[in-house]
Amino acid sequence: MASHHVPGDLADDAPRHFISSPGAAAPGGTVSGDVPVEHPIEFTGSGSEYFRIWIVNLLLSVLTLGIYSAWAKVRSQRYLHANTRLDGASFGYHARPAAILKGRIVAVLLLIAYVVLTQEMQLTGLLIVLVAAVVLLPWLLYRSLRFRLANTSYRALRFGFQAPLRKSYVVFALWPVLTLFTLYLLTPFTHRAIKAFQHNHSRYGSARFSFDARTRDFYLRYGAWLAGVVLAGGLPVLAAWLFLRDAGAGGMDGAEFFSVAWIWIYAVLLATTPMLAASLRNLIWSRTRLGPNRIVSRVSPWKYFYIQATNGLLTLLTLGLFVPFARIRRLRYLAACTAFVAAGDIGAFVAAAQDGPVGAAGDETADIFGIDIAL
């Protein structure tokens, strides 16, 4: 395990006040004589053991028509959290199955309402759904963030999320709608805004996280990815077009070639998404701090792409039975690329004042509509 630097001139049990008053920005810098120590994140989960948990979860969920799925989620998350270790301690997951079940029931009701509205009332229904999305989604995502963080702990200190609700509307309604109207040109800007909202209002114990990536960084990474897609996608298309034209090949008219070309470019776009995700993950985590403590993320876009691609292939070949192994494999790699650089003693963090239990409705609804703000 990574070693612990303890300066000899300070007593072991005197808390070092790097992260002291709740809500206040942490003082910059470290106590003189302290060298920042990099603690790698360790993932000890086993694919075969997780498979067993997963398949039993799946079977019981099917037999109980989905009701057991809340307990399944808790079991699964507790296993994954307990097997994620940092400096000799593991993470904890504290959500209660009942809360998750309630959340899932709300989510199913919303889904039924959505289906009924769009099928039965068509245009009016669609308008209602859009308005409801703009009104409800930011609230649901806000609650999802609170629920997820409040139910995660490390060394018995809970994480937390505290932000004014109106900011959630700016970040999850205003910017996304504008992004839509600018034909997605605002995507990197909105992505940064979302991450800034998330990280600037998250805390561990009484210590606040902070986020200082610039919009420019996001545009650069998205731009590099698009350039890659144009090269990897467009160049072969161009070459094929020139070849076919010169070789005088018949049997493939312009429209057909066009649609094949678009399919190829779309495939390249999809295939390279893991690489963009890896690049953004590195950016996001390396620009997130917890007071004077930093986080390091060294995900290799190529390796991550390889892992995701082989995961997908194996999942296909095994008709889905590889899913739990795929998950463990992915988490193990991401953990191996991540480290927490502690400026001082990790034991010095202090708990925050208690806030009440947060309901799960946000978390589960966010899942069912495919909204995932992980990574």
Add this chain to the structure above:
Amino acid sequence: MIPGGYFDGRTARRHAVMLAPGPDGVAVEGDGVARRAAWDEVSVSERSRHGPRVIEFGDGARCEIDDAAAFDAARRRYRPGESPVVRLQQSWAATAAAVAAFVALSAAGYFLGLPWLADRASRHVPPAVVEDLSRRALESLEHMGLEPSTLPPERQAALARAWQAMQPAGAPATRLRLRAGGSLGANALALPSGDIVVTDELVALADGEDELLLAVFAHEQGHVAHRHGIRNVLQSTVVGTLAGWYLGDVSSVLAGAAAAGLSLRYSRGFEQEADDYAAAFLRARGRSPALLATMLERLEASRADGTKGTTEAEGADGNGKNGSGDAAIDLFDSHPATARRVQRLREQ
């Protein structure tokens, strides 16, 4: 005595402690910590081979034991019995049985359960919904380029009359709607409301042999009689949702492809049912099922030589298919092997 790390929930400091599990509970001692708690007052994490054993106290404190096996053994002495789910999860035999059960249940659900449910449910869909679904399917088809028919009105009326004349009592009501096919080419589509859309190109393929067209109408009527449109919507929606839930984490493309493939298989079954209906219908009126086979062969030939036409009523995008797209079932839906269909029809 088992070593562990104690966290008091007030700071992140790790206290090196020793745990002594006993008949009444567990005692924790060391590094400024001395507490005992009854087994009922703490929550111990479930047995697993990997990861620490975690004891959570009521006041938020936490104890992590790296040698989980040792603690589990000690605890089993004083607190035998554990959740049956955990026993299932930790046993390879049980897990293998679970895999077999899951595969069996999924297969049973896919081949028997869902089709049966969809069939029963399709009988109870309100007529207003059926009309609405069909109208929107027709609208989206028209967006794809269906223009008013170029056939002379008398020809259209004659066809409709000939078709109605063949109808036995009690057959589901059907209405012929002739259209210029546009990008759809030669095709016929049945909508749940009973509308049968027929393209001018298909009529042209029959080359004056109206008996061939009547065979096609019989096949389409089969789709209406068996409520295939509604059943297809129900079945593909359920399959799509479940595929998304099962595979969505790994890849949404995979989920979409799986959903499309599974729905395809259902569609093949519907085609077969409609072929059988047409064969029975034709024989009952003293005609040969081979009429439909001949028409299918002509359609296949016309597509092979590059005549424009699509074989799906809606764009073949497994992810984006909506209800209206699935409700319209065409003659050539989902590429079932035409040769096999032709052979089956000729054998009847």
